[in-house]
Amino acid sequence: MDYFILLTVSGIAIGVIYGLIGMGYALIFKATSVVNFAHGEIMMLISYMAFSIASSWTLPFWGLLLVCVFISAIVGLVIERVFIRPMLGQDVFSTVMVTIGLAVMIRAVVVLIWGADPLLLPTDIGDSGVEFGLVFLYTSQLYAIGLLAFCVLGMWVFLRFSRMGVAMRATAARETTALLMGINVTHVYAIAWAIAAVIAGISGVLLGTIYGLGPDLWTQGLRAFPAVILGGLDSVFGAAISGILIGVLENLSEGYIGQGLKEISGFLVILVVLMIRPYGLFGTPEIERV
Amino acid sequence: MLNVNNVQIVYDNVIEAVRDASLSVDEGQIVTLLGSNGAGKSTILKGISGVLYPEDGDIIGGTITLNGESLIGRKPDEIVRSGVVMVPEGRQLFEPLTVEENLMMGGITRSRSGATEALENVFDIFPRVKEKRSTIAGYLSGGEQQMVAIGRALMSSPRLLMLDEPSLGLAPQIIAEIFAAVSDLSKQNNVSVLLVEQNAELALSIASYAYIIENGRVVMDGPPDKLMDNEDVKEFYLGFSESGHRRNMRDVKHYKRRKRWLS
Ligand SMILES: Nc1ncnc2c1ncn2[C@@H]1O[C@H](COP(=O)(O)OP(=O)(O)OP(=O)(O)O)[C@@H](O)[C@H]1O
Ligand SMILES: [Mg+2]
Numbered sequence: 001m002d003y004f005i006l007l008t009v010s011g012i013a014i015g016v017i018y019g020l021i022g023m024g025y026a027l028i029f030k031a032t033s034v035v036n037f038a039h040g041e042i043m044m045l046i047s048y049m050a051f052s053i054a055s056s057w058t059l060p061f062w063g064l065l066l067v068c069v070f071i072s073a074i075v076g077l078v079i080e081r082v083f084i085r086p087m088l089g090q091d092v093f094s095t096v097m098v099t100i101g102l103a104v105m106i107r108a109v110v111v112l113i114w115g116a117d118p119l120l121l122p123t124d125i126g127d128s129g130v131e132f133g134l135v136f137l138y139t140s141q142l143y144a145i146g147l148l149a150f151c152v153l154g155m156w157v158f159l160r161f162s163r164m165g166v167a168m169r170a171t172a173a174r175e176t177t178a179l180l181m182g183i184n185v186t187h188v189y190a191i192a193w194a195i196a197a198v199i200a201g202i203s204g205v206l207l208g209t210i211y212g213l214g215p216d217l218w219t220q221g222l223r224a225f226p227a228v229i230l231g232g233l234d235s236v237f238g239a240a241i242s243g244i245l246i247g248v249l250e251n252l253s254e255g256y257i258g259q260g261l262k263e264i265s266g267f268l269v270i271l272v273v274l275m276i277r278p279y280g281l282f283g284t285p286e287i288e289r290v
Numbered sequence: 291m292l293n294v295n296n297v298q299i300v301y302d303n304v305i306e307a308v309r310d311a312s313l314s315v316d317e318g319q320i321v322t323l324l325g326s327n328g329a330g331k332s333t334i335l336k337g338i339s340g341v342l343y344p345e346d347g348d349i350i351g352g353t354i355t356l357n358g359e360s361l362i363g364r365k366p367d368e369i370v371r372s373g374v375v376m377v378p379e380g381r382q383l384f385e386p387l388t389v390e391e392n393l394m395m396g397g398i399t400r401s402r403s404g405a406t407e408a409l410e411n412v413f414d415i416f417p418r419v420k421e422k423r424s425t426i427a428g429y430l431s432g433g434e435q436q437m438v439a440i441g442r443a444l445m446s447s448p449r450l451l452m453l454d455e456p457s458l459g460l461a462p463q464i465i466a467e468i469f470a471a472v473s474d475l476s477k478q479n480n481v482s483v484l485l486v487e488q489n490a491e492l493a494l495s496i497a498s499y500a501y502i503i504e505n506g507r508v509v510m511d512g513p514p515d516k517l518m519d520n521e522d523v524k525e526f527y528l529g530f531s532e533s534g535h536r537r538n539m540r541d542v543k544h545y546k547r548r549k550r551w552l553s
Binding site for chain 1: 341343345366367369370371375378383384394395396443
């Protein structure tokens with residue numbers, strides 16, 4: 001039982017990060033119908049930028065996070081403006097190819113600027129942590145749980161109550177009608193990219209703090225991908241919950257069945273789930289067109 | 291107020307959807323545009339609203355002006371701001387959103403307070419919509435959806451309201467309700483209406499001027515009584531021949547193949 005709890009809790013701790021990363025994928029897919037294959041790379045880019053900032057100035061964790069949130073938003077807007085907007089009017093597939101190209105570019109740029117050696121993201125929370133009975137959680141892991149909760153709540157409030165958020169849902173539902181009503185769809189897309197990049201930035205800073213940096217950090221984006229599929233590509237909240245599910249599942253399968261299963265258990269689960277619910281656990285079944 | 295002159299519209303650079311369309315709508319006037327399936331009615335409305343580009347459509351000739359200013363090439367949101375808004379064919383609500391959210395999106399070009407004010411106006415015009423304000427729009431009945439679609443367009447306080455087949459698939463009594471509301475709107479608020487319909491009888495009953503379009507060309511126009519006297523209009527659009535008997539579809543189709551409209 002203790003072993004089970006241990007595995008579950010540490011699974012949640014990594015799962016919340018999958019959840020955060022997944023929310024970014026889902027938001028962009030929901031708003032623009034594009035799967036952003038560069039999401040993990042954007043996350044990595046910002047975590048390296050965080051490294052540079054943290055090495056130049058001594059900032060407390062929250063200060064660093066705040067600076068990175070601003071930088072991420074700008075990174076998101078720039079990427080949208082430079083790489084994605086020119087693709088408007090092309091089919092979605094071409095845009096997805098652009099994100100793949102972008103991913104490869106970012107990987108190269110990161111190695112060029114910061115080198116290929118692993119780095120530590122210096123923050124003031126370091127190795128501190130809290131003991132809960134038999135489980136020990138790092139402060140950074142606790143922050144990760146809190147930040148996922150905060151992002152989920154923030155997204156909910158944004159999508160439900162802000163005009164831009166409602167416009168984003170409207171655009172996701174019917175783009176041409178959104179145009180007809182005078183919604184500035186280009187603007188909506190740009191904001192979606194900015195928010196997704198901010199979420200990527202938060203997950204990047206967390207990953208850097210918890211596990212350190214390396215030029216393969218982008219693979220965490222792939223690891224989180226089953227969560228997005230499981231949640232239903234277009235469900236931002238589904239991605240958050242599924243992230244936790246996948247994290248726990250990976251840990252349990254590794255702990256009870258064996259090494260190596262960790263990497264594939266997420267993908268195995270989505271195979272099974274998609275057979276039963278092709279639109280994911282929380283996704284929208286193809287809405288009937290009246 | 292709105293002037294469409296010799297407009298030509300193609301899709302994908304080759305498909306000529308509108309070959310030569312001219313029409314005008316004056317302040318406070320209800321004008322109807324009649325025509326059979328594929329005549330090009332919706333395409334004209336999309337051209338006016340500036341939403342041809344997502345479908346690879348393009349206006350390749352002619353002019354569209356609102357109070358003398360060209361609308362061609364302007365962005366859809368600018369066109370809404372200038373007072374021209376469209377209720378698309380098939381209602382096209384944002385199904386996953388609530389009724390109120392749908393309406394608020396219609397008021398996106400206005401300030402938040404302006405939109406809230408407009409919301410109350412829409413509720414006055416369609417009390418039934420108010421009752422359903424927190425319902426998910428996709429769950430409404432067809433009639434309620436049409437009211438929300440019209441209400442949503444009214445949220446921008448348009449000077450010209452364009453309706454694309456609002457009667458499609460609705461029961462007569464709901465149609466009457468909706469048409470009465472549109473007619474009141476034009477009379478009381480001096481809103482101009484461009485009404486696209488397949489149901490000619492209905493449309494001619496509230497319009498003060500009508501155009502008939504066939505194969506992308508406006509082939510006939512005039513006040514309703516003049517058109518209603520026309521034998522061809524009776525035949526095709528009002529569905530009865532001189533003898534007063536409804537012809538069956540096959541006869542009409544056969545006849546249609548032989549006969550072309552002459553203006
Ligand atoms: N997106 C598109 N791409 C290519 N051709 C199109 C497109 N939309 C419409 N068309 C063609 O343009 C012509 C006019 O279509 P339009 O939708 O304007 O007709 P309509 O008069 O509104 O007909 P209906 O009464 O059936 O709605 C048709 O021949 C149609 O096939
Ligand atoms: Mg049509």
